[in-house]
Amino acid sequence: MIAGPIRQLIKEFQRLPGVGEKTAFRLVMHVLESPQPQAQALADALVEIKQRIRPCSRCFQMTEEEVCAICASPKRDSSVICVVEDQASLMAIERARQFYGIYHVLGGRVSPMEGVGPGDLRIAELLKRIEGEGVKEVVVATNPNVEGEATALYLKRALEPYDVEITRIARGIPMGGDLEYSDALTLGRAFEGRMKY
Amino acid sequence: MIAGPIRQLIKEFQRLPGVGEKTAFRLVMHVLESPQPQAQALADALVEIKQRIRPCSRCFQMTEEEVCAICASPKRDSSVICVVEDQASLMAIERARQFYGIYHVLGGRVSPMEGVGPGDLRIAELLKRIEGEGVKEVVVATNPNVEGEATALYLKRALEPYDVEITRIARGIPMGGDLEYSDALTLGRAFEGRMKY
Numbered sequence: 001m002i003a004g005p006i007r008q009l010i011k012e013f014q015r016l017p018g019v020g021e022k023t024a025f026r027l028v029m030h031v032l033e034s035p036q037p038q039a040q041a042l043a044d045a046l047v048e049i050k051q052r053i054r055p056c057s058r059c060f061q062m063t064e065e066e067v068c069a070i071c072a073s074p075k076r077d078s079s080v081i082c083v084v085e086d087q088a089s090l091m092a093i094e095r096a097r098q099f100y101g102i103y104h105v106l107g108g109r110v111s112p113m114e115g116v117g118p119g120d121l122r123i124a125e126l127l128k129r130i131e132g133e134g135v136k137e138v139v140v141a142t143n144p145n146v147e148g149e150a151t152a153l154y155l156k157r158a159l160e161p162y163d164v165e166i167t168r169i170a171r172g173i174p175m176g177g178d179l180e181y182s183d184a185l186t187l188g189r190a191f192e193g194r195m196k197y
Numbered sequence: 198m199i200a201g202p203i204r205q206l207i208k209e210f211q212r213l214p215g216v217g218e219k220t221a222f223r224l225v226m227h228v229l230e231s232p233q234p235q236a237q238a239l240a241d242a243l244v245e246i247k248q249r250i251r252p253c254s255r256c257f258q259m260t261e262e263e264v265c266a267i268c269a270s271p272k273r274d275s276s277v278i279c280v281v282e283d284q285a286s287l288m289a290i291e292r293a294r295q296f297y298g299i300y301h302v303l304g305g306r307v308s309p310m311e312g313v314g315p316g317d318l319r320i321a322e323l324l325k326r327i328e329g330e331g332v333k334e335v336v337v338a339t340n341p342n343v344e345g346e347a348t349a350l351y352l353k354r355a356l357e358p359y360d361v362e363i364t365r366i367a368r369g370i371p372m373g374g375d376l377e378y379s380d381a382l383t384l385g386r387a388f389e390g391r392m393k394y
Contacts, residue, residue: 009246
């Protein structure tokens with residue numbers, strides 16, 4: 001008894017991650033009540049992003065250009081490459097404004113569970129960049145979980161034959177965190193990575 | 198340093214209720230990684246719903262037709278009108294499949310805080326229907342909160358001059374609920390509304 005376009009939009013919203021039936025329903029109610037241009041703007045943005053965005057030919061981050069703004073920027077230190085798993089990690093680092101080198105997006109992580117091996121990641125592309133771009137340091141910034149650590153270890157071995165410094169982002173107690181509630185693995189890393197004070 | 202279309206889609210997602218910066222970001226990452234037709238389908242559904250959906254001329258629920266499927270159905274008892282605040286309430290009742298009459302969507306609730314008075318709701322339209330449609334019962338199904346109760350009370354007074362039975366949905370302990378954790382107001386209503394067993 002519910003109109004087709006309403007059911008359809010509920011269905012499409014439910015395909016998004018973390019959106020269940022109730023959330024989809026709430027979103028549709030919002031769209032029904034909001035002015036037409038707002039729904040149109042969201043629709044246009046969805047089409048635009050798929051039409052205009054592609055991977056940078058150098059670092060593989062998502063961009064509108066052949067070479068992304070970070071790779072093309074004269075302000076970025078192109079002798080330091082930060083290797084990340086995906087666009088989400090890259091954007092988190094950019095938001096923090098704490099890194100002024102350039103990136104390399106692997107396009108995933110080593111995950112035997114999901115059938116992803118090192119050959120499925122952009123590691124050959126990284127090695128080619130190291131040969132040709134005068135890279136001095138590679139900061140391995142994969143996530144500090146089982147798969148990210150495995151990926152980091154694989155990268156370390158692949159990079160060892162090259163004349164570059166290989167570094168790994170520090171793992172430890174997050175700022176604002178509490179030792180009392182930190183897990184053993186994190187505490188272990190915090191001690192392992194302790195620095196002269 | 199982030200591409201325009203990505204920033205744009207994050208912005209548009211953030212206009213949706215309950216979607217903050219982090220959620221919007223996660224949704225955009227999903228769209229970037231999902232196949233183009235899926236993003237297109239969501240975009241199309243958004244455009245469609247605004248183009249094709251309008252209020253039913255009789256009950257004001259959202260529909261593609263002049264008169265909605267519920268109003269047009271010979272299986273629904275048109276002598277019983279359930280008055281709801283909005284489309285969301287109507288759809289919740291429809292999902293439950295416990296009501297076989299027809300509806301009247303007020304388009305809101307009396308809310309002095311938001312500057313919504315009875316004149317802003319479709320009450321005149323309801324009275325006109327009662328005069329012309331041979332209605333026997335009006336079930337007031339506004340939400341059991343301050344504004345919904347105020348709206349219900351206003352409706353009761355507006356409907357009293359008419360030869361219709363006015364009923365209000367029961368308020369009490371929800372099924373699966375627990376007396377221990379019920380608030381005093383709900384318990385009060387549960388006793389007030391007790392029935393012969």
